[in-house]
Amino acid sequence: MARRRPEPVQVVKERRDAALAALVGGVPYIRRLGVQFDRRGDELTAVLPFADRLIGNPVLPALHGGAIAAFLEISAIVELAWSGLWHEIESGRISMDDLRAGRLPKLPKTIDLTTDFLRSGLPRDAYARARVNRSGRRYASVHVEAWQDNRDRPFAQATGHFLMPLSAEETDG
Amino acid sequence: MSRPSLDQIAEAFVLALPHAKDLGMRLVALNDGHAELAMPWDEDLVGDPSSGVIHGGAVSALIDTTCGAAVMSHPENGGDTATLNLRIDYMRPARPGETLLARATCFHVTQTVAFVRADAVDGDPEHPVATASAAFTFQRRITG
Numbered sequence: 001m002a003r004r005r006p007e008p009v010q011v012v013k014e015r016r017d018a019a020l021a022a023l024v025g026g027v028p029y030i031r032r033l034g035v036q037f038d039r040r041g042d043e044l045t046a047v048l049p050f051a052d053r054l055i056g057n058p059v060l061p062a063l064h065g066g067a068i069a070a071f072l073e074i075s076a077i078v079e080l081a082w083s084g085l086w087h088e089i090e091s092g093r094i095s096m097d098d099l100r101a102g103r104l105p106k107l108p109k110t111i112d113l114t115t116d117f118l119r120s121g122l123p124r125d126a127y128a129r130a131r132v133n134r135s136g137r138r139y140a141s142v143h144v145e146a147w148q149d150n151r152d153r154p155f156a157q158a159t160g161h162f163l164m165p166l167s168a169e170e171t172d173g
Numbered sequence: 174m175s176r177p178s179l180d181q182i183a184e185a186f187v188l189a190l191p192h193a194k195d196l197g198m199r200l201v202a203l204n205d206g207h208a209e210l211a212m213p214w215d216e217d218l219v220g221d222p223s224s225g226v227i228h229g230g231a232v233s234a235l236i237d238t239t240c241g242a243a244v245m246s247h248p249e250n251g252g253d254t255a256t257l258n259l260r261i262d263y264m265r266p267a268r269p270g271e272t273l274l275a276r277a278t279c280f281h282v283t284q285t286v287a288f289v290r291a292d293a294v295d296g297d298p299e300h301p302v303a304t305a306s307a308a309f310t311f312q313r314r315i316t317g
Contacts, residue, residue, distance in 0.1 A: 027220055027221075027228070028217050028218070028219040028222065028228075029219060029227075029228035029230060029231055030228075032218065052191055053191050053194075053195040054191070055190075055192060056190055056193070056238075057253070057255070058190075058191065062255070064191075064237070064238070065241070065255070065259065066192060066193075066234025066236070066237035066238055067192050067234060069233040069237060069261075070228070070229075070231065070234055071230070073229050073230045106221070106223070107221065109266075110229040111262070111263060112260065112262045112263065113260070114258070114260040115258065115260075116258050117256045117257055117259075
């Protein structure tokens with residue numbers, strides 16, 4: 001049996017980038033905070049570009065704790081949604097047409113989030129990566145770490161629990 | 174010198190915190206370790222465009238700011254403060270279009286740590302949108 005030729009790299013990249021853009025672009029607060037996502041294969045890094053409006057303590061100056069907590073929460077939710085969406089995209093269950101029409105699964109809902117502030121946030125860009133520690137049909141637990149200049153010196157971390165959206169079959173049934 | 178009015182303190186407080194100002198927060202009450210801040214609903218703060226519900230991150234920012242204000246207003250406070258830990262439980266989605274009010278009480282301080290409890294309510298104050306507990310750095314005022 002002849003092996004199927006792999007798809008051209010541009011097609012694969014275009015589909016994955018479109019999926020990520022559809023996931024993130026629809027949320028006003030993500031845009032308002034200015035959070036962007038860097039994708040390498042299925043790995044996501046959230047980026048919070050520095051802006052004066054993110055300052056909480058103008059004397060130091062330091063990033064606002066609330067902005068940091070929001071950044072971590074966004075990173076966790078997007079990672080969780082992305083890890084589910086990835087399989088839907090790669091298997092073809094969600095097509096480019098679905099993405100263009102905004103037909104995406106709903107985002108998980110935060111049940112609780114515990115944020116540890118390890119150092120003050122410097123007035124420069126911040127990065128975060130989240131890890132899904134457990135993802136069940138209803139509940140998920142996600143850990144996220146944020147750093148600035150040095151990956152080994154996180155300035156904040158958070159653990160949260162999330163309620164997964166009902167799948168299409170569950171909603172229909 | 175006369176004591177500044179609550180309005181003056183409130184204005185100075187929010188103007189001093191660019192991120193609080195950016196999200197449209199307003200100081201409603203502040204005294205002796207208790208603070209209340211309001212944040213009007215805004216399209217830009219929405220986390221779920223299909224329902225118009227505010228993003229948890231924006232609620233976190235409001236609660237964190239309110240907790241910090243409660244610590245700063247504690248009678249024994251002698252310095253600046255920063256969040257050490259913040260835990261937020263989300264009870265239910267905030268109602269679209271309604272102003273959120275966060276209420277925080279700094280209920281215990283040591284020489285170095287302040288403990289705070291808070292909640293956030295919309296038009297239905299009996300059923301909070303979120304509750305929170307937090308620890309902040311603290312510098313107890315030197316007296317005597």
